[in-house]
Amino acid sequence: MRPEIITKEQLQKYWQGQRALTKRVIEAFPEEDLFNFTLGGMRPFSAMCAELSAIAVPSLLSITTNTPIEFNEKPSFTTKEELLNQWDADTVKIDELFPQLSEAQFQQNFVLFGSYDLKIQQHIFYFIDNEIHHRGQAYVYLRALGIEPPYFWETF
Amino acid sequence: MRPEIITKEQLQKYWQGQRALTKRVIEAFPEEDLFNFTLGGMRPFSAMCAELSAIAVPSLLSITTNTPIEFNEKPSFTTKEELLNQWDADTVKIDELFPQLSEAQFQQNFVLFGSYDLKIQQHIFYFIDNEIHHRGQAYVYLRALGIEPPYFWETF
Numbered sequence: 001m002r003p004e005i006i007t008k009e010q011l012q013k014y015w016q017g018q019r020a021l022t023k024r025v026i027e028a029f030p031e032e033d034l035f036n037f038t039l040g041g042m043r044p045f046s047a048m049c050a051e052l053s054a055i056a057v058p059s060l061l062s063i064t065t066n067t068p069i070e071f072n073e074k075p076s077f078t079t080k081e082e083l084l085n086q087w088d089a090d091t092v093k094i095d096e097l098f099p100q101l102s103e104a105q106f107q108q109n110f111v112l113f114g115s116y117d118l119k120i121q122q123h124i125f126y127f128i129d130n131e132i133h134h135r136g137q138a139y140v141y142l143r144a145l146g147i148e149p150p151y152f153w154e155t156f
Numbered sequence: 157m158r159p160e161i162i163t164k165e166q167l168q169k170y171w172q173g174q175r176a177l178t179k180r181v182i183e184a185f186p187e188e189d190l191f192n193f194t195l196g197g198m199r200p201f202s203a204m205c206a207e208l209s210a211i212a213v214p215s216l217l218s219i220t221t222n223t224p225i226e227f228n229e230k231p232s233f234t235t236k237e238e239l240l241n242q243w244d245a246d247t248v249k250i251d252e253l254f255p256q257l258s259e260a261q262f263q264q265n266f267v268l269f270g271s272y273d274l275k276i277q278q279h280i281f282y283f284i285d286n287e288i289h290h291r292g293q294a295y296v297y298l299r300a301l302g303i304e305p306p307y308f309w310e311t312f
Contacts, residue, residue, distance in 0.1 A: 143195065
């Protein structure tokens with residue numbers, strides 16, 4: 001068998017590891033700052049989390065059921081506790097849906113949110129990149145608030 | 157043949173695509189701010205770039221020659237032009253070294269910088285994550301400076 005660069009199971013674990021770190025970053029924010037603190041005219045971190053939540057499970061549902069969806073990042077939460085509950089629910093749902101992707105699908109194209117036509121592996125890596133990108137921004141918010149963020153390498 | 161989640165060639169292209177975006181972010185900084193602007197007591201973006209440069213090529217050299225190395229993030233540059241030249245030189249070197257990794261190696265462990273014992277695929281994904289993380293921070297710096305950053309999805 002030809003060796004694999006990364007297996008499907010490893011990719012799922014890698015993504016969930018990143019999500020575990022993002023959860024710690026959410027937890028590190030005081031509730032008020034999670035919803036209101038910004039720098040440079042950017043969004044508060046809660047709005048970025050609403051975007052991440054609007055991408056992960058809806059995308060996997062769209063792909064696994066082969067059903068087009070629209071992008072809707074209107075937050076389902078108004079408190080830190082509700083955001084954390086949403087995050088945990090998404091984590092469970094990802095673990096349900098991700099294994100339903102066949103290995104062959106990762107090299108197939110899929111049109112997501114009616115416009116992004118990429119290979120499924122490219123979509124998944126984009127989800128992860130986008131999460132790391134916004135989480136990196138949250139690190140600056142936390143530092144500017146005088147709060148020590150979680151260690152970046154604690155992705156487990 | 158069992159389908160692959162991501163091929164070696166795709167991973168190289170993905171990494172280099174991220175690096176191309178990071179180069180655009182470096183270019184977006186005024187020289188003075190690249191070396192001096194910070195938020196929250198963090199490092200200026202040039203120092204983060206020195207870290208990224210200390211990781212990418214030295215790691216690939218260490219792995220491909222099976223030689224231990226020490227981590228040394230002392231910058232080799234003192235101007236924006238020198239940083240961009242270093243970045244371009246690293247890009248060429250990565251394209252030389254990355255193909256020398258065999259597919260089987262990605263699932264093998266390697267001790268990097270004398271302490272990080274991970275599978276080589278985990279190392280490579282960590283390099284990419286770490287770059288996206290710091291680049292996300294640079295986006296906040298640019299926004300705080302009133303500068304529009306490059307589009308996040310322009311990874312080509």
